[in-house]
Amino acid sequence: MDIKKTGKELAAIVMIAFVPAVLLNLGLIRRQLRGDFDESLLLPAGTPGVAFIGLAEAGDLFQSGGALFVDSRPRDEYAEGHVPGAAGVPLKEASENTALATPDALGVVPNRTLVVYCNDGDCQTSVLLTRILREAGFTDIKIFLGGWTEWRAAGFPAEVGSDKE
Amino acid sequence: MIRNRAVLLAFSLVVGGVFVWAAVLKIRDPLAFAQSVANYKIVCNLVAFWIGLLLPWLELAAGAFLIVGLWRRTSALLLSAMLAGFIVLVAVTMIRGIDVDCGCFGSLSRKADLGLIFQDAALLFMSLTVFLSKAEPKA
Numbered sequence: 001m002d003i004k005k006t007g008k009e010l011a012a013i014v015m016i017a018f019v020p021a022v023l024l025n026l027g028l029i030r031r032q033l034r035g036d037f038d039e040s041l042l043l044p045a046g047t048p049g050v051a052f053i054g055l056a057e058a059g060d061l062f063q064s065g066g067a068l069f070v071d072s073r074p075r076d077e078y079a080e081g082h083v084p085g086a087a088g089v090p091l092k093e094a095s096e097n098t099a100l101a102t103p104d105a106l107g108v109v110p111n112r113t114l115v116v117y118c119n120d121g122d123c124q125t126s127v128l129l130t131r132i133l134r135e136a137g138f139t140d141i142k143i144f145l146g147g148w149t150e151w152r153a154a155g156f157p158a159e160v161g162s163d164k165e
Numbered sequence: 166m167i168r169n170r171a172v173l174l175a176f177s178l179v180v181g182g183v184f185v186w187a188a189v190l191k192i193r194d195p196l197a198f199a200q201s202v203a204n205y206k207i208v209c210n211l212v213a214f215w216i217g218l219l220l221p222w223l224e225l226a227a228g229a230f231l232i233v234g235l236w237r238r239t240s241a242l243l244l245s246a247m248l249a250g251f252i253v254l255v256a257v258t259m260i261r262g263i264d265v266d267c268g269c270f271g272s273l274s275r276k277a278d279l280g281l282i283f284q285d286a287a288l289l290f291m292s293l294t295v296f297l298s299k300a301e302p303k304a
Contacts, residue, residue, distance in 0.1 A: 009239035013226050021222035025195060032214050041200040041210055041217070124204055 042127050049139045050130060055154055058115055058144040062156070067113040067142065068106065072129040075162065083117070083151060084159040091118075091125040094132050101129070102136045110137040120149035167294050176291035177231050180244055183288060184228030187270050191221035201268025205258055205277075223247075231295070241296035248289040255282050 022029065031037065043050050053061075061067040062083065069086035071078050078088040087106050094101045103110045114133060118125040126143045133141055144151075152158060167173065191198040199217025203210055224247065230240040251269070255277045258265060267277040275281060 006239050006242065009236040010243060013230060013236065013240065013243060014223065017222040017226035018219055021219050025218050028195065028214075028218065032211070037196075037199075037210055037214055039210075041196050041203055041214060124200065127200070 040127055042131050043143075047134075049134065050141050050143065053115070053142045053144055055144075055146050055150050057142070058117070058146070058151070059154070059156060061113065061115055061142070067115045068108055070106070070114050070116045070129070070133070071148075072116055072118045072125040073148070077119075077148075079160065079162045081152070081158045081160050082148070084157050086117075086159075088162075089129060091129045091132075094129055098132055098136060101132045103138065111139050113140045113142065114138055115142045115144050117144040117147045117151070120145075120147045166297065168298060173295055173298050176295050177234070177237065177241070180241070180288050180292045180295070181228040181231035184224045184244060185232065188221040188225035188228060190270050191217075191268075192225065195221070198268055201266060204263075204265045204268070205254065206261075206263060207254070207257075231292075238296050238298075241292045245289055245292040245296055248285050248292060252282055252285045252289065255285070 039052070062069065069083040071082045071086045071088050072091045072094075073082075073088075074090050074092065075088060078086075078090070082088065089101055089106070099105060103112070116126045116130050116133065118129075126145065126147065130141050130143055167176075195217045196214075198221060199210075199213045202208065202216045202220075203213035208216070223243070227240045227243045227247075230236050231244065251267075255267065258277050259279070263277075265277050267275055267281055269275075269281075
């Protein structure tokens with residue numbers, strides 16, 4: 001095997017790949033340099049209508065009834081326990097059928113505040129589901145990254161059983 | 166060692182085709198792929214961003230070169246290195262108990278599990294066979 005020749009060919013393939021990759025994504029690269037993707041890659045800082053919230057704000061919204069909670073976990077986990085009144089919209093199902101994540105499907109108006117949660121901060125399903133909910137028309141979405149784990153640890157109320165449907 | 170030109174050509178088309186298809190699905194939504202990379206919890210968002218941007222294009226180029234037969238052995242070497250890396254990554258992810266989608270085929274991705282390791286191992290066998298072969302497959 002000719003190592004020099006292989007090295008040159010490898011360098012050529014890398015160049016041929018990387019030049020269009022960079023040129024076609026200059027907009028994204030600019031946003032990366034601005035720090036837009038430091039917190040989340042799918043929902044960059046300043047995404048209109050989306051905010052990350054903590055336990056206190058999630059609790060306030062629950063107490064005041066000011067938001068519809070949306071549980072992005074699989075149905076079996078939802079059935080084992082969820083925020084009372086939360087709609088179960090498993091990410092996997094919503095990815096395959098975005099009609100499940102529309103205002104009509106959830107029975108609310110598009111500007112209704114949603115609080116999306118999953119298990120905990122390591123869980124990305126809330127972020128992924130939020131992307132789908134935004135595309136479905138929702139304009140005010142809050143992501144509770146502490147999720148179900150933090151909610152239960154704080155002793156907040158829970159409800160068991162399947163979703164209404 | 167497999168020297169049959171028809172077999173080598175078939176291996177090139179299969180491996181190249183899988184990589185080109187996977188790359189096109191990911192190039193359509195680089196941020197989603199970058200998030201998939203970040204979900205493995207091995208690199209920070211910055212590194213995941215650049216992998217999300219660059220890796221699909223490298224897969225596309227290497228896969229396309231393998232299909233058309235230009236720099237065939239070098240392309241096969243590059244794809245073999247990627248496949249070996251993916252196998253190690255999935256194995257480490259399983260050992261760490263992290264449950265993620267592999268991100269390999271954009272929104273059509275499957276779980277990063279043992280089945281994926283077998284799938285990648287089969288592709289690795291084919292690409293290594295092409296790399297180690299002396300014969301040029303007839304196009």
